[in-house]
Amino acid sequence: MKIGIVGKGGVGKTTTSSLLARALVDRGRRVLAVDTDSNPNLGLSLGLSPDATESLEPIPRSMVVGKRGDMTVAELMNDFAVLTPEGVTLMSALRVNEAGAGCTCGGHASVRSLLGEALHSETDDTIVDMEAGIEHLSRSGGTLAHADVLVLMMEPSRKAIITAQRTIGLAKELGITHWVGVGNLVTDDEARQALEEMCAEHDVPLDVIIPSSPTLAAADRKGQPMSRDDAPEVWAAIDTLVDRLTAHVGEPAAS
Numbered sequence: 001m002k003i004g005i006v007g008k009g010g011v012g013k014t015t016t017s018s019l020l021a022r023a024l025v026d027r028g029r030r031v032l033a034v035d036t037d038s039n040p041n042l043g044l045s046l047g048l049s050p051d052a053t054e055s056l057e058p059i060p061r062s063m064v065v066g067k068r069g070d071m072t073v074a075e076l077m078n079d080f081a082v083l084t085p086e087g088v089t090l091m092s093a094l095r096v097n098e099a100g101a102g103c104t105c106g107g108h109a110s111v112r113s114l115l116g117e118a119l120h121s122e123t124d125d126t127i128v129d130m131e132a133g134i135e136h137l138s139r140s141g142g143t144l145a146h147a148d149v150l151v152l153m154m155e156p157s158r159k160a161i162i163t164a165q166r167t168i169g170l171a172k173e174l175g176i177t178h179w180v181g182v183g184n185l186v187t188d189d190e191a192r193q194a195l196e197e198m199c200a201e202h203d204v205p206l207d208v209i210i211p212s213s214p215t216l217a218a219a220d221r222k223g224q225p226m227s228r229d230d231a232p233e234v235w236a237a238i239d240t241l242v243d244r245l246t247a248h249v250g251e252p253a254a255s
């Protein structure tokens with residue numbers, strides 16, 4: 001599966017990307033996670049030290065991936081990916097190293113090219129932790145044009161749900177045919193109900209609900225991955241997400 005994790009800032013894209021990647025590894029799959037945040041920190045959630053996360057070299061910009069391109073997928077992974085302590089292979093795509101270094105379009109183009117390739121010789125699942133917003137879907141060509149499925153991350157706020165609604169519109173234009181709606185940071189029944197109502201109102205599916213978890217937040221504050229023994233309610237939601245993604249990718253296209 002090629003999975004794009006998208007949504008408004010702060011809704012839990014990076015956190016969910018890391019938990020999803022780990023859950024897929026637990027199911028015996030080879031997982032590549034691609035951090036496209038210009039301020040990358042997915043590494044921390046996958047057990048890398050701050051230094052290792054900081055020193056992960058981003059993939060070259062404006063690169064054509066493939067046998068006839070600048071680098072094959074295998075070469076790219078060999079040179080730029082690291083195996084994290086959580087068993088997920090990680091690549092950084094868009095780090096901004098210097099102030100005034102220009103826009104990140106070239107990095108997006110490289111990710112788009114990577115996703116356009118057949119990846120199954122190197123990895124079973126590729127998870128792209130997207131930077132906030134929807135620009136990557138409107139950018140010419142669309143970074144996620146070759147994704148099989150989008151995970152629309154939301155928190156119980158109208159702005160997050162409107163972002164998801166806009167994302168669906170852009171995804172359709174790009175020819176993406178599958179998406180899964182995930183409500184995160186759900187504190188109680190009232191928040192859950194409000195989320196359900198707003199999703200229905202804006203025509204956004206709500207397939208999975210991840211509860212707000214103080215344990216998960218505390219692990220994040222420490223800059224460490226949450227243990228598999230902690231917060232079973234969060235892991236159960238992630239398992240549901242894996243099942244939904246697997247089912248969606250096997251299904252005919254959404255209309």
Ligand SMILES: Nc1ncnc2c1ncn2[C@@H]1O[C@H](COP(=O)(O)OP(=O)(O)O)[C@@H](O)[C@H]1O
Nearest residue numbers: 009010011012013014015185211212213217220
């Ligand atoms: N289910 C959750 N329960 C508690 N805290 C969460 C949960 N999901 C995310 N967070 C916290 O919310 C903040 C934003 O999450 P993050 O994954 O960095 O969002 P994004 O990548 O979308 O900007 C982080 O501090 C993270 O620890």
Ligand SMILES: [Mg+2]
Nearest residue numbers: 013014015037
């Ligand atoms: Mg993030």
